[in-house]
Amino acid sequence: MKFFADTAEIDEIAELAALGMVDGVTTNPSLILKSGRDILEVTREIAGMIDGPVSAEVVATEAEAMLEEGRRLAAIAPNIAVKLPLTWDGLRACKALASEGTMVNVTLCFSANQALLAAKAGATFISPFIGRLDDINIDGMELIADIRTIYDNYGFETQILAASIRSVNHMKEAALIGADVATAPPSVIRRMAAHPLTDKGLAAFLADWEKTGQKIV
Ligand code: G3P
Secondary structure, three states, X not given: OEEEEEOOOHHHHHHHHHOOOOOEEEOOHHHXXXXXXXXXXXXXXXXXXXXXXXXXXXOOOOHHHHHHHHHHHHOOOOOXXXXXXXXXXXHHHHHHHHHOOOEEEEEEEOOHHHHHHHHHOOOOEEEEEHHHHHHOOOOHHHHHHHHHHHHHHHOOOOXXXXXXXXXXXXXXXXXXXXXXXXXXXXXXXXHOOOOHHXXXXXXXXXXXXXXXXXXXX
């Protein structure tokens, strides 16, 4: 499973990239607001830092205006994926941008039928929002599993990009189901390294080592 960093914070992306833990980046208008940066400027900077896809989201709601914004974003760098909302207009813009050879990430997906439409419209990525479904007591992981089954049934190449990831369990479950990508806040990716038994074991080893009186270097 590929890891995308769901952030527009340059420092966080750089730290993960140095460890080989980031295969792409996703942003959205809320993350751009949080960064305090200009969308075109920060997107260009991120796209120059990593080789993988960098999603940048349009804010227009009509297909023609989405296309205009999408082309502007796509012109920033060859690794830009234009993020479009899963509306009928978004699907129209998806079809047009995909046929121009632009990567498209169709976002705000909350149902398997929406994901089916996005695949037929030529989306490179579909972004089902797990956490926001969990928030309303619907199992977000069930949606990932349904999309996996449907895409595999028909050989769709659209990549399932599990989004709105809130916990390390979401990462594990997405990987078990076979999501192609998971996009997560860097804090969640870092937390995947944590285990209380690792901490306990390390403390015991260090205490015993201290008693040997030895040094390695
Ligand atoms: O990738 C979409 C993601 O940023 C949404 O996450 O936590 O705002 O639902 P969240």
